[in-house]
Amino acid sequence: MNVLFIGADNGTARHRSLALQRLGHRVVPVSPYAFLPHNPLVNSWVFRTGAAFLGSHIRRRVLRAVGASCFDLVWIDSGELVDASLVRELKRRFGTVLNYNVDDPFSPQYGTRFRLYRQAVPEYSLLAVVREPSVAEAKARGAKSVLCVYRSADEVAHRPRPLSAEDHRTWDSEAVFVGTWMPERGPFLAELIERGVPLTIYGDRWHKAREWPRLKSHWRGPGLHRDDDYARAIQCAKVCVGLLSKGNRDLHTQRSLEVPFLGSLFFAERTSEHLALYKEDEEAVFWTGAKECAARCLELLSCDDQRIRIARSGQKRCIANQTLNEPVLRTVIEAALNSQ
Numbered sequence: 001m002n003v004l005f006i007g008a009d010n011g012t013a014r015h016r017s018l019a020l021q022r023l024g025h026r027v028v029p030v031s032p033y034a035f036l037p038h039n040p041l042v043n044s045w046v047f048r049t050g051a052a053f054l055g056s057h058i059r060r061r062v063l064r065a066v067g068a069s070c071f072d073l074v075w076i077d078s079g080e081l082v083d084a085s086l087v088r089e090l091k092r093r094f095g096t097v098l099n100y101n102v103d104d105p106f107s108p109q110y111g112t113r114f115r116l117y118r119q120a121v122p123e124y125s126l127l128a129v130v131r132e133p134s135v136a137e138a139k140a141r142g143a144k145s146v147l148c149v150y151r152s153a154d155e156v157a158h159r160p161r162p163l164s165a166e167d168h169r170t171w172d173s174e175a176v177f178v179g180t181w182m183p184e185r186g187p188f189l190a191e192l193i194e195r196g197v198p199l200t201i202y203g204d205r206w207h208k209a210r211e212w213p214r215l216k217s218h219w220r221g222p223g224l225h226r227d228d229d230y231a232r233a234i235q236c237a238k239v240c241v242g243l244l245s246k247g248n249r250d251l252h253t254q255r256s257l258e259v260p261f262l263g264s265l266f267f268a269e270r271t272s273e274h275l276a277l278y279k280e281d282e283e284a285v286f287w288t289g290a291k292e293c294a295a296r297c298l299e300l301l302s303c304d305d306q307r308i309r310i311a312r313s314g315q316k317r318c319i320a321n322q323t324l325n326e327p328v329l330r331t332v333i334e335a336a337l338n339s340q
Contacts, residue, residue, distance in 0.1 A: 001025045001026070001072040001073055001333075002025070002026045002028070002069075002070060002071045002072050002073075003020055003025045003026065003027045003028070003071060003072065003073050003074070003075055004028050004030065004066065004069075004071040004073070004074045004075070004090070004094065005017045005020065005027050005028065005029045005030065005075045005077065006030050006031075006032060006062060006074065006075070006076045006077065006082065007029070007031065007032075007075070007076065007077025007078060008031055008033055008077065008078070009029060009031040009033075009034070010225075011225075012102065012154070012254065013077045013078065015154040015156075015157050015325060016075075016077060016100070016154075016325060016329060017029050017077075018154075018156065019154060019155070019156075019325035019326050019329050020075065020329060022155070022156075022326060023326055023329065023330060028069065028071070030062055030065045030066070032058045032061070032062060032081040032082065033081070035057065035058055035061040035062075036054070036058075036081075046080065046081070046113070047113050048111065048112070048113070049112055049115075050080075050111075050112035050113055050114065050115025050116055051080065051081050051115070051116055052115075054081065055081070055082075055083035055085075055086070055116055056083070056085075058081045058082065058083070058086070059083060059085060059086040059089070062082075062086060063086070063089065066090075070094070071093075071094045072094070072095070072096070073094065073095075073096045073097075073098070073333065073336065073337070074090045074091075074094050074096065074097040074098070075098055075100065075333075076097065076098065076099045076100070076124075077099075077100055077101075078100075078101050078102075078103065078117075079099045079101060079105075079114075079116070079117040079120065080105075080113060080114055080116060080117055081116065082116060082117070082120060083116045083119065083120060084116075084119050084120040084122075084123050086120075087120045087123040087124060088123050091123065091125065095125075095340065096125045096126075096336050096337060096339075096340055097123070097124055097125050098124060098125055098126040098127070098128065098332065098333070098336040099117070099120075099124045099126070099127050099128065100128040100332060101117065101127070101128070101129060101130075102130050102151060102254075103248070104131060104134070104247075104248040104249055104250075105117050105118065105134075106118070106133075106134055106137040106138070106141075107247060107248060107249060109247035109248070118141060121138055121141040121142055121143050122141065122142030122143065122144065124143065124144065125144065125145065125336050125339050125340060126144070126145045126146070126147060126332070126335055126336040126339045127143050127145070127146045127147070128146075128147045128148075128149055128332045128335075129146060129147070129148050129149075130148065130149060130150065130151050131148070131248075131249055131250075131251070132148055133249060134146075134148070135148050144339065145335070145336075145339035147331075147332060147335045149328055149331065149332065150252065150257070150273075150277070150321075150323045150328070151252065151253065151254050151256065151257055151323070152257055152323050152324050152325045152327075152328040152329075153254075153257040153258045153260075153261040153262075153318065153323065153324055153325070154258075154324070154325045155324050155325060155326055157227040157231075158227075158231060158257075158258045158261045158262055159231075159261075159262075160231070160235060160262055160263045161228065161231050161232060161235060163232065163235060163236065167232050167236060168236055170232070170236075171232045171233050171235075171236035171237075172236045172237075173198075173200035173220075173233075173236065173237045173238070174197075174198040174199075174200070174237070174238050174239065174301055175192075175197055175198060175199050175200065175237065175238065175239040175240075175241055175267075175297050175301065176199075176200045176201075176202070176233060176234070176237035176239070176240055176241065177189060177199065177200070177201050177202075177203070177240075177241040177243065178201075178202045178203060178223075178224055178230065178233060178234065178240075178255070179202075179203045179243060179255075180203050180204050180205055180223065181203060181204070181205040181206040181208055181209050182245060182246075182247075184246055185209075185243055186206075186209035186210060186211040186212075186215065187210075187211060188243065188290050188293075189201065189211070189215060189218075190211040190214045190215060191290040191291075191294070192241075192290055192293060192294050192297070193214060193215070193218060194214075195290070195291070195294035195295075195298075196294065196298060197293075197294050197297050197298065198301070199218050199241075200218060200220050200237070201215060201218050201219045201220065202219075202220055202221055202222070202223065202224050202233060203219075203222065203223050204222050204223045206219050231262055234258070234259055234262045234264050235262055235263060235264055237264060238265070238300070238301055238307060239265050239267045239297055239300050239301060239307070240255070240259045240264050240265060240266060240267060241267050241268070241293070241297070242255040242256060242259065242266060242267060242268030242269065243268070243269065244268075244269055244271070251271040251272060251273035251274070252271065252273040252274055252277065255268070256268065256273075256274060256277060257277075257318060257323045257324075259314075260278070260283070260284065260311070260314035260315050260317065260318040261315060261318045261319070261324070262315075263311060263312070263315045264311055265284070265285065265300065265307050265310055265311040265314065266278070266284040266285070266311075266314055267284070267285045267286075267287070267293075267296070267297065267300070268284065268286060268287075269286065269287065269288065270286035270287060270288050271286075274286055277317070277318075277321060277323070278314055278317055279313075279317070281310070282310065282313055283310065283313045283314040283316075283317040284310065284314050285300060285310060
């Protein structure tokens with residue numbers, strides 16, 4: 001199929017665009033973010049106002065980029081910059097227009113950020129979401145068809161890398177957390193450190209944490225935005241701590257799939273979705289609260305055989321679950337085409 005992909009040209013959106021190509025589709029990527037100045041003020045404006053006064057500008061630029069091309073399907077990733085009139089026009093021209101969003105666009109924590117997305121909900125052929133509550137919320141806003149899927153690791157970006165001695169010198173750690181600072185994460189990681197966990201932290205904005213004086217010596221650097229750096233940091237860690245975003249109502253995250261697929265031990269909060277994805281203590285290890293987290297982490301670090309066995313079983317389960325981009329994207333497209 002000829003697929004028009006409207007989404008960011010970075011991060012997991014780019015992974016999905018490339019995965020569609022691996023599935024055999026001819027993909028034309030158009031990034032709406034490329035039509036805006038790259039500076040913090042614009043980013044703040046989009047986040048705080050829901051791209052106020054920018055919808056018509058993005059619409060004109062996208063349609064100009066599309067020109068007279070013909071497509072069998074339009075995949076809109078996120079959609080925070082795409083207004084309802086653009087979705088209607090794309091649907092008029094090409095028939096099927098779906099939206100895939102890994103954020104929590106109906107969550108109050110985002111305020112008006114997803115204003116355009118919410119207004120466009122009734123226009124889409126299909127909405128693909130990654131949280132069960134979003135299904136009812138989308139339908140309440142007039143969605144014609146909604147599909148809830150697990151997030152997915154990428155077969156290429158998150159494939160295990162061969163590791164050199166230099167990789168181990170650069171990236172080895174005992175327990176690692178890779179992620180952005182959030183208010184609830186500072187106290188939690190500080191308590192792990194106080195309880196003796198040899199923790200390494202990578203991520204942005206950690207200097208904002210009230211606990212920064214206690215965390216600073218454990219912070220090794222900003223967010224790992226290069227796929228190779230991220231993969232090696234995960235692979236070279238004995239235990240990979242997974243934290244949820246409370247404001248996003250997460251019951252699983254990207255790390256829930258990426259860490260096991262990379263072959264490392266996934267060590268995260270005990271939730272219904274994590275328990276559905278992996279057998280506890282056989283394919284992943286779960287905890288509730290910092291006290292249990294610290295105790296289980298120290299136990300795992302003292303037992304290499306158990307840790308390696310669970311990590312290998314988790315990788316096999318991740319593959320068996322098909323929580324990878326290619327099968328998930330294929331499912332989303334089939335559902336969109338069947339919704340017509």
